[in-house]
Amino acid sequence: MTRLFNDPVAFADEMIDGFVAANASQVRRVTGGVIRSTVSTPGTVAIVTGGGSGHYPAFGGLVGQGLAHGAAMGNLFASPSAHQVYSVGSAAHLGGGILLTYGNYAGDVLHFNQAQERLTADGIECRTVVVTDDIASASVDEKHKRRGIAGDLTVFKSAAAAAEAGYSLDDVVRVATLANERTRSFGVAFTGCTLPGADEPLFTVPEGRMGVGIGIHGEPGIDETDIPTADGLAELFVSTLLGELPDGVESAEGQRVGLILNGLGSVKYEELFVVYRKVAELLTEAGVTVVDPEVGELVTSFDMAGASLTLFWLDDELETFWRAPADTPAYRKGSVVAAEQAPIVELTDAIDDIPDASEESKAAAAIAAEVIEAIAAVVNENADELGRIDAVAGDGDHGIGMNRGAQAAQAAAADALTRGAGAQTLLTLAADAWSDRAGGTSGALWGAALTAVGAELGNTAAPTRETVVAGVHAAKDSVLKFGAVPGDKTMVDSLVPFADTLSTEVAAGARLADAWATAANASTAAAAATADLLPLMGRARPHAEKSLGTPDAGAHSLALIVQRIAIVLSEQKRDN
Numbered sequence: 077m078t079r080l081f082n083d084p085v086a087f088a089d090e091m092i093d094g095f096v097a098a099n100a101s102q103v104r105r106v107t108g109g110v111i112r113s114t115v116s117t118p119g120t121v122a123i124v125t126g127g128g129s130g131h132y133p134a135f136g137g138l139v140g141q142g143l144a145h146g147a148a149m150g151n152l153f154a155s156p157s158a159h160q161v162y163s164v165g166s167a168a169h170l171g172g173g174i175l176l177t178y179g180n181y182a183g184d185v186l187h188f189n190q191a192q193e194r195l196t197a198d199g200i201e202c203r204t205v206v207v208t209d210d211i212a213s214a215s216v217d218e219k220h221k222r223r224g225i226a227g228d229l230t231v232f233k234s235a236a237a238a239a240e241a242g243y244s245l246d247d248v249v250r251v252a253t254l255a256n257e258r259t260r261s262f263g264v265a266f267t268g269c270t271l272p273g274a275d276e277p278l279f280t281v282p283e284g285r286m287g288v289g290i291g292i293h294g295e296p297g298i299d300e301t302d303i304p305t306a307d308g309l310a311e312l313f314v315s316t317l318l319g320e321l322p323d324g325v326e327s328a329e330g331q332r333v334g335l336i337l338n339g340l341g342s343v344k345y346e347e348l349f350v351v352y353r354k355v356a357e358l359l360t361e362a363g364v365t366v367v368d369p370e371v372g373e374l375v376t377s378f379d380m381a382g383a384s385l386t387l388f389w390l391d392d393e394l395e396t397f398w399r400a401p402a403d404t405p406a407y408r409k410g411s412v413v414a415a416e417q418a419p420i421v422e423l424t425d426a427i428d429d430i431p432d433a434s435e436e437s438k439a440a441a442a443i444a445a446e447v448i449e450a451i452a453a454v455v456n457e458n459a460d461e462l463g464r465i466d467a468v469a470g471d472g473d474h475g476i477g478m479n480r481g482a483q484a485a486q487a488a489a490a491d492a493l494t495r496g497a498g499a500q501t502l503l504t505l506a507a508d509a510w511s512d513r514a515g516g517t518s519g520a521l522w523g524a525a526l527t528a529v530g531a532e533l534g535n536t537a538a539p540t541r542e543t544v545v546a547g548v549h550a551a552k553d554s555v556l557k558f559g560a561v562p563g564d565k566t567m568v569d570s571l572v573p574f575a576d577t578l579s580t581e582v583a584a585g586a587r588l589a590d591a592w593a594t595a596a597n598a599s600t601a602a603a604a605a606t607a608d609l610l611p612l613m614g615r616a617r618p619h620a621e622k623s624l625g626t627p628d629a630g631a632h633s634l635a636l637i638v639q640r641i642a643i644v645l646s647e648q649k650r651d652n
Contacts, residue, residue, distance in 0.1 A: 077270040077274075077277075077379060078270055078271065078272040078273075078274075078378060078379060081272035081273065084271070084272040084273030084274075085480060085483075087129075087152065087272045087273075088129040088130075088149070088150070088151045088152055091129060092105065092109070092110070092129070092136065092149055093105070095110075095132075095136055095137075095405070096110060098405075099405040100113060101113065101114075101417070102114065102139070102140045102141075102403070102404060102405050103136065103139050103140065103405060104418075104420070106146075106163060106164060106167040107159075107160070107163040107164075107167075108148050108149070108156060108157070108159065108160025108161065108162075108163040108164045109126060109135075109136065109146060109147050109148040109149040109156065109160060109163075109164045110136045110139050110146065110147055110149065110164075111139065111145060111146040111164060111167050111168045112139055112140060112141070112145055112146070112168070112418070113417055113418060114140070114141060114414075114415035114416065114417060114418055115415045115416045115417070115418045116145060116170055116415070116418075117170065117240075117242075118170055118171055119170060119171045119172050120170050120171075120172045120239055120240070120242060121170070121172045121173050121174070121175055121238075121239040121243065121244070121245050121248045122145040122146065122165070122168045122169050122170045122172070122173070122174045122175070122239070123143070123144045123145050123146075123174075123175050123177065123232065123235050123236045123239055123248075124144065124145060124146045124147070124148065124161070124164055124165050124168050124174055124175070124176050124177075125138065125139075125144045125146075125147050125148075125176075125177055125178055125228070125232055126147050126148030126149060126150070126155075126156050126160075126161060126164065126176075126178055126184070126188070127148075127149075127150060127155060127156070127178055127179055127181070127184055128150040128151060128152060128153040128154045128155055128156075128293070128515065128516075129149055129150060129151060129152050129153075130152045130153050130269075130271070130376075130377065130378050131292060131375050131376055131377065132373075132376060132406070133373065133374055133375070133376075133404075133405070133406030133407060134228060134229075134374070134375045134376075135147035135148070135149060135178075136149050136405070137404060137405045137406030137407065138229070138232060138404050138406060138407055139404055139405070140402065140403055140404030140405060140407075141240075141401075141402060141403045141404070141412045141414075141415055142233075142236060142237065142240060142400060142401050142402025142403060142404070142409070142412055143232060143233060143236045143402045143404045143407060144232055144236060144404075145168040145170070145236075145239075146164040146165065146167060146168030147164065148160045148161040148163075148164040148165075148191075150515035150516070151476075151477070151480060151513070151514070151515050151516075152271055152272070152378075152473070152476070153271070153293045153473045153476075153516075154183065154473060154476075154477050154480075154514065154515035154516035154519065155181060155183035155184040155186075155187050155188075155515045155516050155517075155519075155520075156184075156187060156515055157187055157511045157512040157513075157514075157515050157519055157520075157523075158186075158187040158188075158190035158191045158194065158511065158520070159191075159508065159511065159512045160187075160191075160512065160515075161176070161187055161188050161190075161191035162190075162191040162194045162195060165191060165195050165200070165202065166195070166198070166200075169195075169200055172239075172244070172245060173200065173201035173202065173203070173245035174195060174200060174201070174202045174203070174245075175202075175203055175204070175205065175235055175239070175245065175248050175249060175252060176188050176191070176192055176202065176203070176204045176205075177204070177205045177206070177207065177228075177231055177232060177235055177252055178206060178207065178224065178228070179206070179207050179223060179224025179225065179228055179292075180206040180207060180208045180220075180221070180222060180223050180224050181223060181224070181293075182517045183515060183516035183517035183518075183519065183520060184206075185206065186517060186520035186521075186558055187511075187515065187519070187520055188204060189204070190520070192204055201245055203245060203249045205231065205235070205249060205252040205253055205256060206224065206256075207224030207227055207228045207231045207256055207259075208220060208221075208222035208223070208224060208256060209222065209224055209225060209226070209227025209228075209230075209231075209256070209259040209260055209261040209386065210222050210223045210224065210225045210227070210261050210262070210263070210289075210291065211260050211261065211262055211316070211317070211320055212262055212263070212288070212289030212290075212297070212298050213289070213291065216320060223291055225261050225263060225291065225292050225338075225375060225384055225386075226261050226263070226292075226336050226338040226374055226375040226384050226386045227256075227259040227260070227261045227336075227386045227388070228375055229336060229370070229374050229375065229386075229407075230255050230256075230259045230334060230336070230386065230388040230398070231252050231255045231256050231259065233255075233397065233398060233400075233402065234251050234252060234254075234255035234394055234397040234398065235248050235251055235252035235255070236402070237396070237397035237398075237400035237402075238251040238252075238397060240400070241400075251393070251394075251397065254391075254394065255388070255394060255397075257322055257323065258322045258324075258325075258388060258389040258390070258391075258394065259322075259386060259387070259388050259389075260317050260320060260322065260386070260387050260389075261317075261336075261384050261385065261386040261387075262289065262313060262316045262317055262384060262385055263289065263290050263291075263292075263338075263340070263382060263383065263384030263385075264286050264287060264288050264289075264290060264297070264309065264312070264382055264383060264384070265281060265286070265287045265290040265297065265340060265380055265381060265382030266281055266285075266286055266287075266303060266343075266381040266382060267280070267281055267342070267379075267380065267381040267382075268280050268281065268296075268380060269340075269341060269377045269378040269379050269380035270378065270379060271378065271473075271476070278293075278467050278472035278473075279295070279296040279467060279472070281297075281300065282300075284302060284303055285300050285301065285302060285303065286300065286301050286302065286303045286304070287299075287300055287382075288300065288301055288312075290380075290382060292340065292375060292376075292377045292380075293377065293473070306347065306350040306351045306353075306354065307351075307354045309351055309383070310351050310352075310353075310354035310355045310358060311354070311358065313351075313355060313385035314355055314358040314359060314362070314385070317385060317387045318362060321389070322389050325389050328362050328363060328364050329362065329363030329364070330363055331363075331364050331365070331389060331390075332364070332365045332366075332367050332389075332390045332395060333359070333364055333365070333366055333367065333387045333388055333389055333390060334366075334367055334368060334369075334370075334386075334387075334388035334390055334394075334395075334398040335355075335359075335366050335367075335369040335370065335385070335386065335387060335388070336369075336370045336371075336374055336384075336385070336386035336388075337351060337352050337355060337369070337370070337371045337372075337383065337384075337385055337386075338370075338372070338373065338374050338375055338376075338383060338384045338385075338386065339372060339373045339376065339382075339383055340373075340375075340376050340377045340380040340381070340382035340383060340384065341373070341376045341377055341378055341379045341380045341381065341382070342379050342380060342381035342382075343381055343382060343383050345371070345372060348371050348372065348383060349371060351383065352369070352371050355385065356369070367390060367395060367398060367399070368398060368399055368409070374407070430492065430495045430496055430497050430501055431497075431498070431501055431535055432498075432535070433496065433497060433498025433499075433500075433501065433535040433536070434498065434535065434536045434537070434538075436536075436537060436538035437498035437499050437500070437533070437534065437535045437536055437537070437538070438496060438497070438498055439538070440498070440499040440533060440538060440539045441492070441493055441497050441498055441499045441501070441502040442493060443644075443648065444489065444499050444502050444503055444506075444533075445489040445490060445492075445493045445502060446644055447641050447644050448482075448485050448486050448489045448506055449486050449489070449490075450640045450641060450643070450644045451482050451485070451486075451637050451640065451641070452482040452483050452485065452486040453640070454636050454637060454639075454640040455475075455478045455479050455482040455633065455636075455637070456479055456482070456483070458475070458633070458636055459475035459476065459478065459479040460475060461475070462474045462475035462478060462629050462632065462633050463475035463476060463629075465626055465627060465628075465629040465632060466629035468623055468626045473516065474518060474629040474630065474633065475629075477514045477515065477516045477518050477519060478514065478518055478522075478633055480513045480514050481509075481510040481511070481513050481514025481518065481519050481522060481523075482510065482514075483513070484509040484510055484512065484513035484514070485506040485507070485509050485510040485513075485522075485526070486506075487509065488505045488506045488508070488509035488510075489502050489503075489505070489506040491505075492505045492506070497535075498534070498535030498536070499530060499533040499534065499535065499539065500530040500531060500533055500534050500535045501530070501535055502530070503526050503527065503529055503530030503533065504526075504527055504530045504531075506526055507522070507523045507524070507525075507526035507527040507530065508523065508527075510522050510523050510526065511523025511524075517630075518567075518630060518633075520558070521555050521558065521567060521630075524551075524554040524555060524557075524558075525551035525554055525555055526551070527554070528547065528550035528551040528553070528554040529547035529548065529550065529551050530547075531547075531550065532544075532546045532547035532550050533547055541582045541587075541588045541591070542582070544588060545578055545579050545582050548574070548575045548578055548579075549575050549579065551571075551575075552571055552572060552575040555567065555568060555571060556568065563609065563612070564609075564611065564612040565606050565609040565610060565611040565612065565623065565628045565631075566611070566628060566630055566631065567628070567630035567631050567633075567634050568631075569602055569603070569605070569606050569609070569628065569631045570599045570600075570602050570603040570606070570628075570630075570631035570632070570634045570635050571599070571631075571634055572602075573595075573598045573599060573601075573602040574595045574596065574598060574599035574602075574634070574635075574638055575595070577591075577594060577595040577598040577599075578591055578592060578594075578595035581594050581595060588645060589642070589645040589646045589648065592638070592641065592642050592645050593642040593645075593646065595638065596635070596638040596639045596641070596642045599634060599635045599638050599639075600635040600639060602631065602635075603627055603628070603631040603632045603634065603635035604627055604635075605627075606627045606628040606631045606632075607624070607625055607626055607627045608624070609628070610623065610624065611623055611628070
């Protein structure tokens with residue numbers, strides 16, 4: 077378990093502060109994460125990585141000469157927000173464009189894509205390569221759905237070395253894409269990991285047993301076996317990875333591989349060396365030459381006891397990049413020429429201006445602030461249960477993320493109200509705070525939803541039943557743009573019936589409060605019905621069968637929220 081912390085909510089921020097203080101010669105803090113503190117070659121491509129905290133050395137520990145130029149660092153096991161990624165990308169940009177590269181998780185994809193759009197709008201050429209190395213998370217036919225685990229390093233390293241060599245953005249993308257296509261990983265775990273302040277691990281493995289095919293966010297494995305000997309684990313790793321060769325590799329014999337035997341947090345280096353002894357022997361017997369193996373902790377999962385093996389199938393170009401020197405706080409290879417310290421430029425976020433608003437809109441903003449306060453309260457009351465539901469087949473962080481986001485939204489709304497904000501401005505600032513603080517999929521979805529509602533309400537006219545309905549439908553449409561549809565076992569399964577029922581009730585002449593209550597009941601019933609669905613998106617997808625009988629955490633949290641809002645609306649003395 078994690079023992080050393082202050083306020084669990086502040087853990088990630090305090091960790092980043094300490095990390096930067098300890099490595100000031102190599103990294104510098106900016107809004108959203110870290111960038112190199114050393115001078116980089118102007119006009120070259122900047123490599124920006126990122127993901128949730130809790131995986132050190134990934135992601136901040138891999139920022140430095142020969143590797144990443146910046147890393148967006150989200151909260152624990154939660155993707156960084158679009159604002160964080162945008163901020164880090166803007167600070168790291170060298171004039172040659174930006175490659176965003178990160179593990180293939182729904183929340184990361186949502187936020188990094190939004191950041192890419194913003195960077196592109198600013199005139200910065202920006203491209204993306206997601207890492208999909210974990211063979212346990214999807215079949216070969218659906219390898220684009222695979223998650224990124226320790227193979228992150230091979231892609232980051234290859235892309236960064238190409239950038240250091242002066243490659244164009246197109247060629248850096250080509251190298252990163254090839255590196256990803258030629259990387260395969262497979263992991264196991266003996267215990268789950270416990271987040272700061274939590275009483276229980278995100279998942280458990282029975283004593284003497286081993287979870288097979290685990291992820292790095294507390295996702296349980298796809299199978300379970302007795303714990304083998306070290307040689308037995310080596311045989312499982314090697315046989316599994318040699319069983320799936322990448323395109324262009326017809327036979328393992330005669331091939332060269334980069335290799336990572338990765339500890340996930342609590343497996344000691346000495347144990348890893350015992351396993352590697354047999355891994356090296358088995359690969360030699362298969363006619364495979366290992367090039368510059370890495371044995372240690374490269375992508376961890378807090379205190380999880382587990383390990384993974386990554387094979388990176390090399391060609392001449394990729395081998396050059398795999399061998400290239402690098403010097404970062406947590407990863408060193410070869411010898412680099414020490415770069416000078418970059419001049420310190422203060423990068424601060426401007427305080428949001430509050431646009432003018434009518435008195436009617438300010439009154440609506442006060443109600444909106446009350447609604448957000450109610451949301452924060454109900455999320456806080458149910459955070460543990462939401463985490464428990466999410467942990468059945470996912471990573472168990474839904475309650476934590478929702479709580480962080482809702483609390484941040486409440487604080488932002490309260491501040492906006494004191495500064496005279498109208499309804500749209502208040503909801504937009506609350507949305508930004510929610511997305512920024514929560515990260516993850518839920519942060520992106522709720523940020524988009526609140527923004528959409530605010531846009532419909534505006535800052536001038538008093539809201540009506542019709543504009544509220546339009547706002548809810550705009551929120552629904554903004555969430556649907558992220559790709560989920562009813563039946564996927566997501567928040568959408570609860571949101572769509574809520575929005576449709578609200579529209580029907582208002583069209584029939586019902587008061588807003590009454591229509592909302594009826595729609596909230598429909599949402600609650602739909603959320604409960606997700607217990608009978610198999611997840612088709614997100615981190616729960618690889619463990620679909622495990623989720624049968626349990627509702628989707630996102631659908632359930634939305635139902636709780638709209639029910640609590642119904643209470644707030646019923647207390648308003650309004651006829652419309």
